[in-house]
Each structure stands twice: as C-alpha cells, then as structure tokens.
Amino acid sequence: MAANRAAKAAAAAASTPSPAPTAPATSPQAAPPPEKKLSKLQQKMLSSRAAKAAPPAPSPAPSELGLAPPPPPVAAPPPPDSSASADEPMAIDSPAFSSTSLVAGPSSFANALTPSHRAFLAPVAHRIASTVPLSVAVEPTMAARFGPSPDDKVLEARKGTALGAGARGENRLAKQARKAASAPSSQPGSAKNSRPSTTAPGAAKPKKAVPPAGSSFKPATAGPVSQLRTDMEAMGLGDGSSSREEERMKVDEEPAPAIIMSKEKILKEVKAKAATEKPVLSLVVIGHVDAGKSTLMGRVLHELGETTDREVASNQRQSEKIGKGSFAYAWTFDAMDEERERGVTIDVAIDTFSTQRKRFTLIDAPGHRDFVPNMISGAAQADVAILVVDGASGAFEKGFEGGGQTREHALLVRSLGVQQIIVAVNKLDAVRWSEVRYKNIFDQLFPFLTDIGFMPHKITFVPVSASTGENLTKQTNELLRAWYDGPTLVEELDSLPVPTRALDVALRIPVSNVFKGQSATASGLAVTGRVESGIVQVGEKLAALPGDESGIVRALEVNGELVPYATAGANATIFLSGIEANQLSVGSVLCPRSQPVPVVSTFTAQVLVFEPKHPITAGYAVELFHHSRDIPASIVALEAMLDKTTGKVTKTSPRMLPKNSSARIRVQLRNATTGGRSGAIPIEPFSVNKAMGRVLFRRNGETVAAGIVLETLQ
Numbered sequence: 001m002a003a004n005r006a007a008k009a010a011a012a013a014a015s016t017p018s019p020a021p022t023a024p025a026t027s028p029q030a031a032p033p034p035e036k037k038l039s040k041l042q043q044k045m046l047s048s049r050a051a052k053a054a055p056p057a058p059s060p061a062p063s064e065l066g067l068a069p070p071p072p073p074v075a076a077p078p079p080p081d082s083s084a085s086a087d088e089p090m091a092i093d094s095p096a097f098s099s100t101s102l103v104a105g106p107s108s109f110a111n112a113l114t115p116s117h118r119a120f121l122a123p124v125a126h127r128i129a130s131t132v133p134l135s136v137a138v139e140p141t142m143a144a145r146f147g148p149s150p151d152d153k154v155l156e157a158r159k160g161t162a163l164g165a166g167a168r169g170e171n172r173l174a175k176q177a178r179k180a181a182s183a184p185s186s187q188p189g190s191a192k193n194s195r196p197s198t199t200a201p202g203a204a205k206p207k208k209a210v211p212p213a214g215s216s217f218k219p220a221t222a223g224p225v226s227q228l229r230t231d232m233e234a235m236g237l238g239d240g241s242s243s244r245e246e247e248r249m250k251v252d253e254e255p256a257p258a259i260i261m262s263k264e265k266i267l268k269e270v271k272a273k274a275a276t277e278k279p280v281l282s283l284v285v286i287g288h289v290d291a292g293k294s295t296l297m298g299r300v301l302h303e304l305g306e307t308t309d310r311e312v313a314s315n316q317r318q319s320e321k322i323g324k325g326s327f328a329y330a331w332t333f334d335a336m337d338e339e340r341e342r343g344v345t346i347d348v349a350i351d352t353f354s355t356q357r358k359r360f361t362l363i364d365a366p367g368h369r370d371f372v373p374n375m376i377s378g379a380a381q382a383d384v385a386i387l388v389v390d391g392a393s394g395a396f397e398k399g400f401e402g403g404g405q406t407r408e409h410a411l412l413v414r415s416l417g418v419q420q421i422i423v424a425v426n427k428l429d430a431v432r433w434s435e436v437r438y439k440n441i442f443d444q445l446f447p448f449l450t451d452i453g454f455m456p457h458k459i460t461f462v463p464v465s466a467s468t469g470e471n472l473t474k475q476t477n478e479l480l481r482a483w484y485d486g487p488t489l490v491e492e493l494d495s496l497p498v499p500t501r502a503l504d505v506a507l508r509i510p511v512s513n514v515f516k517g518q519s520a521t522a523s524g525l526a527v528t529g530r531v532e533s534g535i536v537q538v539g540e541k542l543a544a545l546p547g548d549e550s551g552i553v554r555a556l557e558v559n560g561e562l563v564p565y566a567t568a569g570a571n572a573t574i575f576l577s578g579i580e581a582n583q584l585s586v587g588s589v590l591c592p593r594s595q596p597v598p599v600v601s602t603f604t605a606q607v608l609v610f611e612p613k614h615p616i617t618a619g620y621a622v623e624l625f626h627h628s629r630d631i632p633a634s635i636v637a638l639e640a641m642l643d644k645t646t647g648k649v650t651k652t653s654p655r656m657l658p659k660n661s662s663a664r665i666r667v668q669l670r671n672a673t674t675g676g677r678s679g680a681i682p683i684e685p686f687s688v689n690k691a692m693g694r695v696l697f698r699r700n701g702e703t704v705a706a707g708i709v710l711e712t713l714q
C-alpha cells in the first residue's frame with residue numbers, strides 16, 4: 001500500500017498538477033493559477049461555461065449576500081485573496097469589506113485532538129469539548145434567567161441519552177490506545193455500560209519526552225479540579241474516585257520549568273523544519289446528511305493504509321448484524337452506539353492521516369441540521385474543507401435546495417475562515433458515472449461557492465465513489481476514465497497549499513476542552529486548543545481569560561509527542577499548573593498576561609445577514625458562536641446598513657435588517673451578571689487578530705448572520 005502510494009505520488013509529482021474544474025472562464029477571477037493544468041473535462045466544462053453568457057448574478061444571488069469579493073473591473077487581474085495571509089493588513093477598513101475579509105478561522109475542540117488526546121478523551125472528554133454542557137453546568141442560572149437557547153435545547157435533549165457527553169463509543173484510535181494500554185485503571189469505559197473514568201487512559205505507547213535542555217521539565221499534576229469534576233460527575237462521567245483524584249491533583253509543588261528558547265531561535269527552527277517535515281493541515285469534511293462523508297473518509301483511511309483489512313472486516317460484520325452493512329466504512333468514525341444504530345453522524349470525530357507530502361488532522365462533521373453546533377465546533381479550526389455532495393439522482397438537489405445543509409455548511413466554513421474547498425461529487429457509481437450528472441452538479445455548485453466568497457482557483461471538484469473507493473487514490477473504472485483524467489481525491493489533498501501561520505504575533509489559544517489528563521508522558525490539568533497565533537513554550541506563564549488566574553505550561557503535546565514549544569496552526573494539549581480547573585472552561589483563551597485579549601460583554605460587529613425567517617430588529621436574541629464558545633447574546637442596536645460592495649453607510653439606525661443585507665450592529669452578551677462569574681468573553685477586533693475576531697449568530701437552529709468584530713466596548 002505504502003509503495004503504491006509512493007509510486008502514485010511520484011507519478012503525480014512527475015506530471016504537472018492538474019486541478020479539477022475551477023472558475024467559469026467568463027470571469028477575470030476565474031483564471032486558474034498559471035501553474036495549474038486543467039484536465040480535459042475541466043477544460044470542456046469551463047469552455048462550455050464560457051460559451052454561456054455570464055449574466056450578473058440574479059438577485060438575491062449569494063454574491064449579493066456580500067460574501068463575495070466585489071466584482072473586479074473586467075480586464076483586471078484577479079484580486080489578491082485578502083485573507084490569504086494571517087499577517088497581512090485587515091480589509092475591514094476597506095470600503096469593500098466582504099466575506100473574503102470574514103475569513104480566517106476561530107477554534108474549537110475538534111482538531112485539537114492528537115491520537116494520544118483521543119486516548120485521553122475517548123472515555124470522557126471527547127464529547128465535553130464539543131458540547132456546551134460543561135459551560136452550561138458552570139453557569140446554571142443563565143438558562144433560568146433567559147430560557148434555554150435553541151442550541152441549548154438540542155444539547156439538553158441529548159443529556160442522559162447516548163448523545164450526551166462522554167457516551168461516545170470508542171473510535172479507532174481510542175480503541176487502539178485502549179488495547180495498548182497496560183494498566184487496568186487506564187482503560188476507558190466501554191461505550192455501552194460502564195461509566196467512563198475521568199482519568200484518561202494511558203497513551204498507547206510511551207512517548208519520547210522532549211524536555212527542553214537544561215529545564216527541570218517534569219510532567220506534573222495540577223491544582224484542584226473541583227468544578228470540572230462536579231461538571232463531569234453531574235453528567236454521569238465521574239469514576240467515583242473524587243477524593244483520590246483530589247488528593248492526587250491537589251497542589252502542584254513541582255518547580256516551574258524554565259523557558260529556555262528565545263522566540264527568534266524558535267522561529268529559525270520552525271523555518272528549518274518546514275523544509276524537511278510534512279506540513280500539517282486541518283481538514284473538515286462537511287455536507288448534507290447522508291452525502292457519504294463518513295464512508296468517504298473511512299474509505300480514504302483504509303486506502304491509505306491507516307485502517308487495516310481486519311478492522312474494516314470487523315466493522316462490516318458488525319454493521320451487517322444490525323442491518324447497516326452499507327455503513328461499514330462510516331463506522332470508522334461513527335463510533336457511538338446511537339450513531340451506528342441510526343446511521344447518522346451526531347458529533348465530530350477526529351482522525352489523522354498522511355499523504356505523500358502532507359499530514360492531515362481530519363474532522364468528520366455531522367450533516368444533520370440538528371447538529372450544526374457540533375459542525376461549527378469542528379469547522380472552526382479547519383484550514384481546508386471537503387464538501388461531499390450526493391451525486392445520485394435527486395439527492396444533490398435535496399441537499400442543495402432550501403433547507404439542505406450543503407449551502408449552510410459551505411457558508412459556515414467560509415465565514416469561519418476556510419478558503420480552500422474540495423467538492424467530492426460522491427455516489428457517482430449510482431448514476432453509472434454519468435459525466436452529464438457531474439457537470440450538472442458543477443454548474444449548480446461552482447457559482448454558488450464563488451458567490452459566497454471562495455476564490456475560483458481555491459475550489460476543486462473531484463468525482464468519486466466512497467463505497468467503491470473509485471478515484472480516492474486511483475482510477476480504475478472505465479466509465480469514469482472515459483471522461484475524467486484529473487487528480488484523485490488524495491492527490492488533490494496532497495497538492496493543497498499550506499496556509500500562512502501567524503507566528504510573529506501575540507499568542508492566542510482558545511480552549512476547546514478542559515480535562516484531567518494522564519498519559520505515559522504527562523498528567524494533570526490539561527486543555528486542548530489550537531494555537532491560533534504566536535508561539536507557546538514550556539515554562540511560559542499564561543493568563544486564562546476571562547479571569548485573573550494564570551497557569552504555567554508544564555508540558556506541551558502536539559500530534560502525540562511532547563514538544564518544547566508549539567506554534568500557530570498546531571493543535572496542542574497544554575498541561576498546566578498553578579491554576580484551578582474551575583478557572584478554565586471551553587471558550588477560555590490562554591494568552592500572555594502582558595498581551596491580553598480584551599474581555600468584554602459588548603462589541604460592535606460588521607455582519608452579513610443570511611436568510612433568517614424574521615428580519616433582525618433591535619433586541620433580537622441570538623446564540624453567539626465564537627471559537628468553541630456558544631453563548632446567549634442580543635443584537636442590541638442596529639447602527640447602520642452598509643453597502644455590501646463598497647462598505648459605505650447607506651442608512652443609519654435602520655429599523656430592521658432584511659435578508660442578505662450587510663450592517664454594523666452592537667452585540668451584548670446576555671449572561672453579563674450570571675453566577676457571580678464575569679459574563680464577558682475574550683474577543684478581539686478582527687483588525688487586531690483575524691482568528692479572534694470572527695463571530696457567527698444563530699437563532700432557532702438556523703444561522704442568521706456571520707461577521708467580524710469591529711470594536712470591543714465594555
């Protein structure tokens with residue numbers, strides 16, 4: 001398998017990369033980058049699109065959502081991608097603010113998980129991260145005061161069911177870790193009956209620690225975890241070992257490890273590594289329910305040798321037993337009992353895989369509309385997305401037209417900062433590899449994606465069949481080969497550009513999970529989170545916002561390895577000392593005390609209104625999504641309506657915001673005085689830090705607007 005892959009990649013490298021269809025040739029933006037060669041089909045499709053007159057997008061076309069970059073002058077070269085670099089100046093001052101400037105990517109728990117995280121988290125924390133119950137439990141009076149939010153209702157309904165926190169079955173990596181773990185106490189509870197232990201299982205294999213030279217590096221236990229434990233036990237996740245745990249984790253008396261590397265030295269090292277190591281990208285898989293997301297990625301992992309024939313055969317046998325044989329590959333990800341019984345993904349699942357030139361952290365997101373909050377949590381940390389669409393007759397239309405999640409997911413990932421998207425046109429085996437069908441889907445989807453702000457050359461289409469494995473790593477089907485000679489899905493993944501990381505700016509780590517971790521290498525209070533910007537290293541003292549507490553980084557883990565530092569883009573587990581667990585929660589932000597993130601409950605934002613059922617008026621209640629945090633808020637003032645193309649004020653103090661409009665609004669959190677804790681959250685203007693300045697607004701289970709933070713107020 002490995003040899004095959006190498007040979008394939010070598011062949012791919014030898015030939016000029018040939019991307020799937022890109023832009024309509026009628027648009028100046030449509031020109032693909034010169035180094036990319038079009039396949040025959042792509043050329044045909046583009047020229048057929050060019051042949052059609054290119055009328056301006058009909059109103060209210062998605063382009064008019066204000067999400068697309070303003071149309072360039074006819075002969076102008078393609079505009080630069082304003083969010084291509086995390087370091088470049090912000091575009092929000094520009095009159096032509098658009099969704100392109102809405103992009104860069106907050107964070108969540110999802111791809112913070114390395115294999116050893118999974119070992120830690122499988123029994124308990126895997127779900128806690130993506131679900132709000134932890135924060136709900138921390139702020140119990142919030143719901144009493146304001147009533148449950150729509151998304152809370154979904155989460156509430158999940159409590160006590162197999163959908164509730166911690167109830168997830170073992171996934172592939174957790175299972176491997178459990179098998180490998182030697183100590184009985186380190187075994188996670190089984191998915192079905194046992195209550196999982198709050199102590200995470202030992203890592204599958206002892207990992208080689210990489211202590212900074214000269215430091216007193218020693219994984220240490222951390223402070224009391226009363227709130228976390230209370231939360232966990234309230235959710236039925238405790239292991240009854242409270243006092244033992246409390247004793248063990250009471251006070252960290254280990255001396256803090258010293259910081260030993262200068263930032264300059266780290267930056268130099270990072271540069272040197274970039275030349276020799278595979279870059280890591282976070283990949284989220286999205287699409288309408290049943291499009292085949294889990295099957296596709298389960299199959300990709302198998303084709304790449306990440307799962308064994310034996311594992312697949314076992315899933316096949318077991319899925320057939322309950323009459324769900326067609327879901328065998330999906331079971332690699334859909335590990336919860338309920339997911340398997342219903343044949344529906346409920347929560348994000350994480351995995352990792354490598355291609356010839358890249359490593360991927362894979363986030364398999366649920367497609368069902370009820371689980372969009374989970375999808376957001378996963379997508380918030382992604383660099384790139386695969387949008388899976390169902391090519392079977394009528395199925396694509398079902399997912400794409402009113403109410404389907406194809407549009408919503410694409411819009412969400414774009415608003416969350418994802419710029420690069422691969423459309424996997426799946427289930428083409430069901431239509432005998434019809435080229436006409438493929439082109440028909442391309443013709444519907446491509447303009448939509450460009451209109452919501454994806455740059456044409458950052459969109460690729462690949463025809464595939466997840467269940468037969470066709471065109472994932474190889475093309476064998478003659479019906480397909482008759483009209484397609486472009487790259488396979490894996491080749492397409494392998495050739496994705498690596499986003500620029502914001503290394504040389506203030507450190508920001510939005511926390512996506514808090515747990516008590518214990519592996520062969522480290523233990524104690526730990527958080528997972530994506531390093532959105534800057535560099536963190538062992539020994540560093542970090543403020544945990546909101547709050548006055550600081551913790552010391554005792555150990556850092558990235559991709560299952562202990563490391564002396566982690567840089568922007570890394571999904572890290574950070575073991576902390578000198579701070580109590582109740583000072584941290586999902587949505588906290590770790591940053592240097594000297595460069596804090598503003599903690600506020602009111603801010604102004606520039607938003608694009610999607611298609612809410614009712615127009616937005618002052619006092620409109622919403623769920624605010626910021627990284628992994630999901631918090632009740634109100635749009636307290638409509639300051640101005642804006643022209644979507646120029647960004648100029650068209651009307652001050654409008655009475656309401658209609659669908660597809662752009663506006664400047666004032667937002668206030670609704671829990672500002674709840675529970676004795678500050679209701680304020682750490683949030684930053686987009687102009688200061690793109691990743692910290694993106695917000696999404698949902699209401700009654702639908703996403704109503706997305707935007708960027710303009711100014712933090714109080």
Ligand SMILES: Nc1nc2c(ncn2[C@@H]2O[C@H](COP(=O)(O)OP(=O)(O)OP(=O)(O)O)[C@@H](O)[C@H]2O)c(=O)[nH]1
Nearest residue numbers: 289290291292293294295326344345367465466467
């Ligand atoms: N014919 C055909 N069926 C497929 C293909 N890919 C997936 N399916 C079937 O489609 C159904 C749904 O597949 P899943 O992988 O669970 O879909 P999903 O998008 O992950 O579903 P959710 O995560 O619940 O939204 C299963 O019965 C699969 O066997 C394909 O390429 N061809």
